[in-house]
Amino acid sequence: MEPAVIGARLASSVVSPLIRKLFLNGVPGAGLVDRPVRVSRLVSFRGEQRTLSDKEMHKIAEELVTRAVQATGAEQLPSYEVRAVTNAVASSLRVLGTLDMDDVQAVHLGHMELARQLRSMSPTAVLGLSADAVELHASVLNTACLHILNFFTQRSAFVPRTLVEQSRSLEELTRKIDSLITRVPSPADSLFEKRYSRYITDKHGKLSIFGLDLSQGPENWLLDVAYLSLDAVGDTTGVLPTRLSADQVLAAHNRVLLRGVAGSGKTTLVQWLAISTTRPNQLDLFGLVPFVLPLRTLTRGGAKLPAPDEFLSAVDCPIAALQPAGWFDHVLRTGRGLILIDGIDEIPEDDRNDARRWLQELISTYPENRWLVTSRPSAVREHWLNGDGFVEADLAPMxxxxxxxxxxxxxxxxxxxxxxxxxxxxxxxxxxxxxxxxxxxxxxxxxxxxxxxxxxxxPEGRKEIYDAALSMLLFRRDRERGVYKPGSIRIGEAHHIQLIQKLAYWMIRNGRSEMDRADAVNLLAQALPTMPKVAEQGTAEEIYRHLLIRTGLLREPSVQSMDFIHRTFQDYLGAKAAVEGLDFDFLIANAHLDQWEDVIRMAVAHSRLTERTRLLTGIIRRDNVTPHGMNRLHLLAAACLEHATELDPEVRAEVQQRAGALIPPRTADQARALIEVGPVVLDLLPYPPEAPPAEKCPADEWDVGERSDEKKAAEQRAADEAYFTVLAATRIATDAAIDVLARYRSYHDLRVRNELARAWSRFDTSIYGQEVIAHLDTKDLYFPVSNPAELQAISSFGGRPQIKIVGDFNAVDLLNGCRRTQLTHLWLSSEIGGSWWWLQELPYLYSLTIETSLPHLDVSPLALVLPLREIRLPRGVAVSGMHTLLPHMEVVRMRQEAE
Missing domain, CATH: 1.10.8 (Helicase, Ruva Protein; domain 3)
Incomplete structure (x- = not known):
């Protein structure tokens, strides 16, 4: 028996009729008061209006418990234990008659907390019960409370001031009930899934934070403590919100391609999503079955990408052989899978189309699951998976x-x-x-x-920071901690680096992010004869173990493989090995491949003057690549300039000139290419284009039309260049970008102004607000505010007529923070309480836009907002209460791509 899931297996059709008997059908006068009704006045088993006897109450509890035991499909408790649980459930439900809260407060509390409160108020109910019986009591009570709250939200007397919240709560609770039911494993699979859940928690519930093991702190953090929720930026399709918490991307859409630079937290996010499936408070993912599939591990040694029944064995899960027959198919066919494919960029470029076909076959066979694919930005082109129903998002910089x-x-x-x-x-x-x-x-x-x-x-620059980090890891840590003992292996810092960089460069040359352990030992064996002082201290196997344990740079993801703690260190040391080996032709030949971008940058940093000149000129003068590849090479060379501490002025000028040909960007792909290069391109971004000069009208009418078309085309090109330049600069969210963006604050194009306004949350609120936001033309422009500080800044600028709320606010904060008499158009893309009374405090509110994921919305409370003329709602949302609106109020459907 699995008591933890008993309650979830009780369908609504079974529980709802039983729960309704606990409450009165109607309470006289309840619909006339201006506040919610106390729960104690709603119950049917106490007070003057009592309709439910103690005997009937006991029958309800008995039916709930009996159904729950039957739903498990497992061996039942002894009959006397079942009777005892029935008495305990009845006793806990009677506490509803003494609750000092109203129905709305109970809904806010949530079903789990309400059940916990009922149990705490009836502690003697479970005295003498066995552990299984106590868990059965808790599970039944949890489900009963879920349906109790559902009942509250359906009451006709749920007062007008809470009608909108009622709709939201009803939909949310219905989704919870249905999702909990569908996510419960079959009895044959439940024991294995419980064990697999523990494995996921143990495997992915800890995080190695760089540097913690270099001080007095622990080497690992619990992920619950360490996890830092970063933001993701949605793409231009508008399917995802402009900006949302990265751990909510799969709540917004079932298929997401998430891009992020090295070290941005992609793998950590994958870990967090995996363990969220084991957490009841993460209801969007709770109960799903995660499959964490790092591609570097799946393709180890040229292995073929696995079929679903091989998912666990492919990642060396120790209980893979114990999975029940057909388990993977049961999970994926019912849409219970959470497939987390990490690191498209960590397999060779030639293999990525094979990976895409593998993914397409999986999706076509099991379409109802949730899918997340991660990659570095440059590894796959924009919209790479859009044809397969994926949306794209980028992890924003911290x-x-x-x-x-x-x-x-x-x-x-x-x-x-x-x-x-x-x-x-x-x-x-x-x-x-x-x-x-x-x-x-x-x-x-x-x-x-x-x-x-x-x-x-x-130290100041990236190379200097890496040099210092390697010194700290490879030498100073052990020396200063007194780790060395007589007879132990002692290797100097230079030899450490020489050995490890050989491993790094072999992995880079072979397009690998992991290396077979045996290959690593063999490679060290080949190198040891050239290092007699190291060779005399141990065998290649012993030296390998020393490097693995003592350097802090290497790790073994499985007993048969080795990799670096982070790809960044592999690239840095591999680049050093390439420069020392004078392997510049090989570097130049591979510079167009995205896996080599960081290697090339670090190679420029490691090189001497003549070597740097050879490398950069070789990159920018290559002629054996496609035009798109040539653009990438020129931008990569420009990105390398920040690492070129010394460089021939003519070479620097040529690099800048070739990169300048790509600026300003004219397409989304060109803008993304600039974003990938990073802050160095900010110095190359232009001032906004001037409007074409007015021309004299020629006499011929045909010439007039033709010149007019040319003028329109020129204006459109100029507007596109301005938009994509701003798009690139806003994604390179450093303080230096503010100076670039401030040049465009007076530009007329609405797309440019929209992008400038949307970028506010990425920069310092005060500086960006004063330099950019305060100067934007307000015509047709919604100003998004994500926090009270931005709203206060808007007010300090005199207020704005159109505001879009994109962060967490409550009604009081909004009313106190805005200039009420200035606000005519309000766009709500986040929840602000459950009622609309506060809109009456906006005397000139003409238009209200409501973004909602609910399938239904009741607009009748908006009839009290007398100035309102226009109510804008997404397409597909069912609307009720329109007949109560005043004649001058109109409900308008937004276009899907509206911003």
Whole structure:
């Protein structure tokens, strides 16, 4: 028996009629009051209007328990235990008659918390019960409370001020009931899934944060403590919100391709989504079965991508052989699967189309599941999976708040004084180069560790930071901790680097992110004869074990394979090996491949003057690639300039000139290419194009029309260039981008103004607000606000007529923060309470736009908002209450692509 899932197996048709008997059909006067009714007045088994006897109450409890035991399909409890559970359920349900809360408060509380409260108020109900019986009591009570709340939301006397909230709650509760029912495993599979759930928690419930093992802190953080919720930016289709929490992307859409640069947190997000399936408070994913499929592991040693029945064995899950026959098919056929495919970029480019076909076959066979695919931005083209129903999102760089949160939590985890944390945050704000680096969790952890290790001193550039990190990992950590003992292997820092970079470069040359353990040992065996001082200390196997255990750079994802703790270190050391081996022709020949981009950048950093000249000129003068590949090469060379501390001025000028030919961008692909290059392109982005000069009208009417068309085409090209330039700069969200974006603040095109307004949350609220937002033309432009600080800034600019709420607000905050007399158009894309009374406080509100995922919305409460003329709703939402609206009020359907 699986008591934890008993309640979920009781369908609505069984439980709802029983629950309705617990409550009165109607309460006199209940529909006339202006506040919700107390639960104690709704029950049918107490008070003057009592209609349910104790005997009938007991029969209801008996039916719930009997149905629950039957639903498990497992061995039943002894009959005396079942009777005892029935008495306990009846006793706990009677507590409803003493609850000091109203129905709306109960709905807000949630069914799990309501059940917990009923159990805590009837502690003697389960005295003397066995552990299984106690769990059965809890499960039945949880389900009863779910249906109780569902009943509350369906009451006709659920007062007008809560009607909108009623619709939302009804839909949410219905979805919860149905999803819980469909996600419960069959009795034959439940024991295995329970064990698999524990495996997922153990496997993915911890996170290695770089630098924690270099101080007094633990080597791993529990993911619950370590996880930092980052934002994702939706694509231009409008299917996903413009900006949303990355861990909610699968709540917004069932198929998502998520892009993110190295170290941005893609794999950590995959871990978080996997363990969310085991957490009851994560109802969007709870009960689904996660399959975490890192492609670098699946393709290890040239292996073929696995069929669904091989998912577990392909990732070396130790209980793979125990899965029941046909289990994977039961899971995927019923839509219970959460398939997390991590790292399209970590397999060779030639293999990615095979991976796509593999994915398409899986989706066509099992379409009803949820799918997440992650990749570096440059690994696959835009809209790569759109034909398969995927939407795209990009992990946004860490915001200032994210960085501050990470730094403070890192120092707390290591037990280091807050003084170091505050000093580091000041350094990140003051030093632009440092601030540009601290935009993802990997680099933040690295910077924290170096800052602490060096007593507050930090190197400036990326190469210097990596050099310092390697010194800290490979040499200083063991020496300063006194790890070495007589007779142990002692290898100097230079030899450490020489050995590890050989492994790194072999993996890069062979297009691998993992390496067979045996190949790694053989490669070391070939290198040891050239290093006699190292060779005399042990065999290749012993040296390998030393590097694995002591360097902190290598790890074994399985007993047969090895990889780097992060791809960034592999690229950095591989680039060093390539430069030392004078392998420049090979670097140039592979520079067009996305897997080599970071290697090329680091190779430029490692090179000397003449080597750097050879490498960069070779890249920009290649003629054996497609035009698209040539564009990438020119932009890559421009990105390398930040690492070229010394370079021939003519070479620098040629690199800048060739990159300049791609600027301004004229298409979305060109804008994305610039985004991938990063902050270095900000110096190349132009000022906005000027409008074409007015021309004299020729006499010939045909010429007039032709010139008019040419003028329109020129204006459209100029507007496109401005839009895609702004699009690129807003995605390179550094302070330096504000200067570029401020040039476009007076540009007339609505797309440009929309993009400038939408980007506010990516930058400092005050600086960006004063430099950009305050100057935007308000015509037809909704100003999105994601937090109270932005709303306050809007008010300080005199208010704006059109505002779009995209963050968490309550009605009081909104009314207090906005200029009420200025607001004529309000767009709500997030929830603000469950009633609309506060809209009456906006005296000139002409248009209200409501974004909602609910299939139904009751608009009757909006009849009280007298100034309102237009109510805009998404297509597909069923509307009721239109007959109550005043004659001047109109319901309008938004276009799907509306912004």
């Amino acid at each position: 915001s200032r708040d994210n960085i501050a949160d990470f730094v403070i939590r890192w120092h707390q985890a290591t037990g280091i004084s807050d003084q170091y944390a505050h000093e580091l945050l000041r350094a990140v704000r003051v030093k632009q180069d440092l601030g540009r680096l601290a935009t993802n969790p990997l680099m933040c952890g690295l910077i924290c560790a170096l800052h602490q290790d060096r007593r507050g001193y930090l």
